[in-house]
Amino acid sequence: MQHARNQALWMMTPLAVVVIALVAFPTLYAYFVSVHDARLSGESASFLGLNNYASMLTNPSFYGSIYYSAKFALFATAAELVVGICLAVLFNRKFRGKGIFTSLLLLPLMVAPSLFALIFRLMLNEFVGIVPYYLNLWGITVNPFDPAWVNVTLVAIDAMQWIPFVFIIVYAGLTTIPEELYEAARVDGANPIQSFFRITLPLLVPTLTIVAFLRAIDSFKIYDMIYVLTNGGPGELTTSVSLFIYKKAFLEGNIGEATAASVLLTFLLAPVLALSMKFIVRRGA
Amino acid sequence: MKMAKQIGFWLLLSFILLLFLFPLLLDFLTSLKTEGDVASFPPKWVFSPTLEHYHNVFSGAGYPFAQFFLNSFFIAAGTSAITVIVCMPAAYAMVRYGVGLRKFFSFIVSLKLLPPIVFAIPYFAMYQFIGLLDTKLGLIWVAVIMNVPLTLMLMVGFIQELPVEIEEAALIDGCSPGSILLRIVFPLLAPGIAAAAILTFIFTWNEFLFVRILSDMNAMTTTVGSTLFIQAYGIRWGDIAAAIALSVLPPLLFTFFVQRYLVKGLSMGAVKG
Numbered sequence: 159m160q161h162a163r164n165q166a167l168w169m170m171t172p173l174a175v176v177v178i179a180l181v182a183f184p185t186l187y188a189y190f191v192s193v194h195d196a197r198l199s200g201e202s203a204s205f206l207g208l209n210n211y212a213s214m215l216t217n218p219s220f221y222g223s224i225y226y227s228a229k230f231a232l233f234a235t236a237a238e239l240v241v242g243i244c245l246a247v248l249f250n251r252k253f254r255g256k257g258i259f260t261s262l263l264l265l266p267l268m269v270a271p272s273l274f275a276l277i278f279r280l281m282l283n284e285f286v287g288i289v290p291y292y293l294n295l296w297g298i299t300v301n302p303f304d305p306a307w308v309n310v311t312l313v314a315i316d317a318m319q320w321i322p323f324v325f326i327i328v329y330a331g332l333t334t335i336p337e338e339l340y341e342a343a344r345v346d347g348a349n350p351i352q353s354f355f356r357i358t359l360p361l362l363v364p365t366l367t368i369v370a371f372l373r374a375i376d377s378f379k380i381y382d383m384i385y386v387l388t389n390g391g392p393g394e395l396t397t398s399v400s401l402f403i404y405k406k407a408f409l410e411g412n413i414g415e416a417t418a419a420s421v422l423l424t425f426l427l428a429p430v431l432a433l434s435m436k437f438i439v440r441r442g443a
Numbered sequence: 444m445k446m447a448k449q450i451g452f453w454l455l456l457s458f459i460l461l462l463f464l465f466p467l468l469l470d471f472l473t474s475l476k477t478e479g480d481v482a483s484f485p486p487k488w489v490f491s492p493t494l495e496h497y498h499n500v501f502s503g504a505g506y507p508f509a510q511f512f513l514n515s516f517f518i519a520a521g522t523s524a525i526t527v528i529v530c531m532p533a534a535y536a537m538v539r540y541g542v543g544l545r546k547f548f549s550f551i552v553s554l555k556l557l558p559p560i561v562f563a564i565p566y567f568a569m570y571q572f573i574g575l576l577d578t579k580l581g582l583i584w585v586a587v588i589m590n591v592p593l594t595l596m597l598m599v600g601f602i603q604e605l606p607v608e609i610e611e612a613a614l615i616d617g618c619s620p621g622s623i624l625l626r627i628v629f630p631l632l633a634p635g636i637a638a639a640a641i642l643t644f645i646f647t648w649n650e651f652l653f654v655r656i657l658s659d660m661n662a663m664t665t666t667v668g669s670t671l672f673i674q675a676y677g678i679r680w681g682d683i684a685a686a687i688a689l690s691v692l693p694p695l696l697f698t699f700f701v702q703r704y705l706v707k708g709l710s711m712g713a714v715k716g
Contacts, residue, residue, distance in 0.1 A: 163540060163542075165536075165540075165619070165620040165621065166536040166539070166540035166542045166620070167536070167542065169532035169533060169535060169536035169620070169621075169624070170532070170533050170536050170537075170542055170543060172528065172529045172532065172533065173529050173530065173532075173533035173591070173595070174533075176529050176587060176588070176591065177551065177588075177591075180584060180585075180587065180588040181554065181588060183569075184562065184565040184566055184569055185565070187565050187568065187569050188564070188565035188568075191564075191565060191568050196568060200571050245459065248455070248456075248459075253452070253456075259456060259460060261698075261699070261702060262460055262464060263459075263460060263463055264698070264702075264705060265463075265464065265467065265695060265698065266463055266464070266466070266467070267705075267709060268645060268649075268691075268694040268695055268697075268698045269467065269649075269691045269694070269695070270648070270649035270650075270651060270666045270690070270691070270694070271649070271651065272649075272651040272666045272667070272669075272670065273649075273666060273669060273687050273690055273691055274466065276669060276670060276673075276683065276687055277466045277467070277469070277470045277684075277687060278466065279673070280469075280470070280473060280680055280683065280684065281466065281469060283678075283680075285482065286481055286482050286680055288469065288486050291484060291485065291486060318463065318466065321463070322463060323709055323710075326705070326706055327706060327710060330706060368710070369710075372710055372711070375556050378558070379558040379559065379560075381558075381559070381560060381651075381652050382651040382652060385651075385655070386670060399558070399560075400558050400559075400560040400652075403560045403561075403564065404560055404563075404652075404656070407564050407567070408656070413564065413567070413568055416564045417564050417565060417568070420560065420561040420564050420565070423558065423561060424557060424561055427556075427557065427558075431553050431556045431557070432553075434556065435549055435552065435553050435556075
């Protein structure tokens with residue numbers, strides 16, 4: 159048995175090496191960089207102690223970007239959940255061609271978010287874009303990138319891509335609800351709307367919790383789409399925390415402060431992630 | 444009445460499908476229009492298609508798009524291979540010998556939940572130091588760590604579903620755990636492993652942030668390369684549309700092979716798909 163255990167440890171080696179090389183080492187390196195005056199130019203940096211952390215903790219833009227990411231995650235998740243649930247309920251019946259419809263509906267998920275955003279730059283362009291043209295026909299002349307509308311635009315595009323994700327998971331959850339429950343409710347004189355709120359929703363709570371968590375965590379990271387569409391503008395209006403750190407490092411060239419911000423963000427997210435891990439790894443181990 | 448309801452349902456369904464696929468459809472249409480047709484107001488829905496933009500993307504334009512495309516392919520394939528090779532024995536050891544299934548496994552999975560930018564900056568500083576900036580190898584390394592969590596999770600799930608009796612019989616016959624893994628477990632899990640590899644391929648192909656930060660012209664992939672056409676001498680929408688169409692094609696085609704695992708793959712295995 160001892161022999162077998164050695165074999166097992168030996169099998170773990172490749173993964174352990176990869177994780178040490180790719181996680182442990184960069185983490186230590188990040189701590190090292192974050193206490194130095196590291197610059198993009200790569201010249202040798204002087205030791206600063208905790209100065210980078212202090213300047214991040216007193217930087218209103220840093221807080222603002224975290225707040226923006228959180229807000230974006232909240233609105234995007236809410237919108238995606240509502241529409242995704244409606245779609246799942248719509249699909250939860252027998253009809254021909256369901257398989258092919260479902261497959262096609264999942265295609266947007268496979269498109270790189272950066273390219274999806276790029277397509278929308280084309281669609282929303284004021285000169286060649288198809289969306290402003292048809293909106294104009296109906297007498298709507300708003301600029302989708304206007305400060306008043308830009309967040310609606312961004313959430314809508316995120317939703318276009320991720321509603322199918324919510325849909326497919328909720329749909330999988332719906333199929334596990336036994337038909338007898340609905341029949342019993344019908345016999346008792348419940349209408350479809352009552353059935354939905356008294357049977358479907360309560361039974362979907364575990365599924366919805368997981369989906370909400372996954373979407374919230376994921377949309378909090380938002381970077382690709384915003385980078386391509388607005389680059390965080392106008393001004394700092396749409397600067398998510400990922401974008402804030404990116405700009406710190408590569409526009410201002412302050413690698414030290416950007417790394418400090420990354421470390422702080424990790425500490426901030428740790429409790430949230432620990433909580434969501436409980437949900438996610440529940441089945442595996 | 445019933446008929447009307449049926450037709451209404453179908454119309455609604457078709458409308459929804461059209462809405463969600465519209466961006467993709469529009470992009471394919473745009474890529475086939477002449478530059479004049481692209482810019483025409485009102486938008487043209489009927490036009491004579493042209494392949495000039497595809498030609499431009501590969502041999503005009505001023506960007507080595509063919510190179511970006513090959514880079515994407517090479518990096519995604521390399522990442523897939525390494526990720527599978529690293530995760531497979533580890534997942535087996537975790538399930539059959541209970542090594543590190545609790546803490547180590549959770550730790551690895553939690554990596555996937557952090558924003559990638561948190562990794563990107565230290566990697567940039569580190570790569571600058573060891574000379575891995577703008578290399579395919581550098582991008583593969585990063586993509587491996589981003590994909591290990593999901594692949595490990597899928598494989599642990601697959602191995603847990605395998606009946607242990609076959610392996611026990613092989614052990615009694617004198618097989619070593621290593622050869623059991625190679626000769627029995629690997630063939631049995633081949634479809635699942637292929638799915639994990641394809642998912643890793645798709646996610647790596649679609650990666651943007653690390654490529655943006657850790658590469659320049661040499662190792663750049665199509666996701667970042669497509670955005671370059673925007674800054675180039677005025678915006679040539681037809682060329683961009685063609686670049687996008689080419690870039691989304693491989694992931695879309697691959698999707699059909701991993702339909703069954705898609706939900707699991709996209710939700711990090713949190714939901715039984």
